Amino acid sequence: MEPILPGAPWLIAHRSMLGVNKPHKITLNAQDYVIWQNQQGEIFAINNICPHMQAPLSDGWVCQERDTITCPFHALEFDGQGRLYQKDKQDTQPITKPLKLVISNDCIWTYAGFEPKLPIPDLHQRIVDEYEFMGVSGEKSIQGDLLSNIMVNYDYNHQNGTHKELFKITSCHVTSFEENGYYATVKQDLARANNKLGEIIKNPILGILPKNLSNTLEYSFPSTTVFFTKTPIGKIAQTHILYPETEKRTKTFILMYAQVGNPLMKFLFKNSVLQAAATVIEQDTGAVESLYPRQKPKIRLPNEEIMFYAEKLYRNW
Ligand code: FES
Numbered sequence: 001m002e003p004i005l006p007g008a009p010w011l012i013a014h015r016s017m018l019g020v021n022k023p024h025k026i027t028l029n030a031q032d033y034v035i036w037q038n039q040q041g042e043i044f045a046i047n048n049i050c051p052h053m054q055a056p057l058s059d060g061w062v063c064q065e066r067d068t069i070t071c072p073f074h075a076l077e078f079d080g081q082g083r084l085y086q087k088d089k090q091d092t093q094p095i096t097k098p099l100k101l102v103i104s105n106d107c108i109w110t111y112a113g114f115e116p117k118l119p120i121p122d123l124h125q126r127i128v129d130e131y132e133f134m135g136v137s138g139e140k141s142i143q144g145d146l147l148s149n150i151m152v153n154y155d156y157n158h159q160n161g162t163h164k165e166l167f168k169i170t171s172c173h174v175t176s177f178e179e180n181g182y183y184a185t186v187k188q189d190l191a192r193a194n195n196k197l198g199e200i201i202k203n204p205i206l207g208i209l210p211k212n213l214s215n216t217l218e219y220s221f222p223s224t225t226v227f228f229t230k231t232p233i234g235k236i237a238q239t240h241i242l243y244p245e246t247e248k249r250t251k252t253f254i255l256m257y258a259q260v261g262n263p264l265m266k267f268l269f270k271n272s273v274l275q276a277a278a279t280v281i282e283q284d285t286g287a288v289e290s291l292y293p294r295q296k297p298k299i300r301l302p303n304e305e306i307m308f309y310a311e312k313l314y315r316n317w
């Protein structure tokens with residue numbers, strides 16, 4: 001396939017998703033890579049195809065002493081630079097390709113070998129300067145192309161449809177939309193109906209989420225959408241990540257950041273907020289996966305400009 005948005009910085013994982021000495025498979029623009037982290041927190045990634053007889057290295061295992069990945073087929077070992085490891089002689093030349101990574105605030109970014117066209121968004125730095133990391137939620141491989149997924153994130157008319165269930169959103173009013181190249185900000189006022197007691201017991205965040213929410217959304221095209229909101233016990237920066245796995249599949253996950261003063265509250269808040277975020281992803285996934293092929297719209301809703309702004313960035317890349 002033609003690579004999607006070559007030169008974009010893609011956030012392929014958060015450090016906390018990797019564990020220690022465990023191989024993971026990452027698919028980006030139809031290329032498979034194996035990625036692993038050692039005990040010291042160093043992270044390595046190489047092409048997942050074994051250069052001997054093309055077994056998937058991610059099904060192999062990591063050697064803790066040598067920081068190598070062992071192929072599951074004939075147990076050859078490769079280091080993080082793609083060099084074959086042999087007992088008595090150390091190869092100097094890589095025989096398979098390493099994936100160049102940029103690690104910033106525990107986020108693992110890559111340009112997948114393309115010339116960088118955009119910097120790593122500073123939006124992420126601003127969040128970690130102010131908020132504390134709570135965890136990852138809603139990790140999912142969605143049956144749907146990147147553009148459809150981007151457009152859902154930039155579409156704020158879907159809240160009272162897609163997110164009606166559970167969040168009881170009844171209206172969404174956009175008060176401003178500003179764009180500056182690949183970066184955009186939106187201010188919105190959401191109104192919610194009451195949740196049932198049973199729903200609150202299952203998902204306590206629903207009990208503290210105000211009926212009227214004033215949110216800010218910040219967009220760093222194409223990888224990141226951040227939803228900032230305030231609840232009576234703390235502030236949230238819910239960071240949605242997207243990257244293209246293949247032409248037809250898109251990876252997503254949420255990095256949840258929050259600012260909560262009280263430690264007990266933080267503990268209770270954390271699980272509830274992560275659970276609610278996973279529900280948001282389920283709902284958005286359902287929306288994308290159930291779409292029929294796109295046609296020229298016969299109806300326009302107000303405030304759809306931002307969606308077409310994002311589409312234009314994509315098409316004019
Ligand atoms: S296929 Fe990997 S070692 Fe043979």
Ligand SMILES: [Fe+2]
Nearest residue numbers: 152162163284
């Ligand atoms: Fe959504």
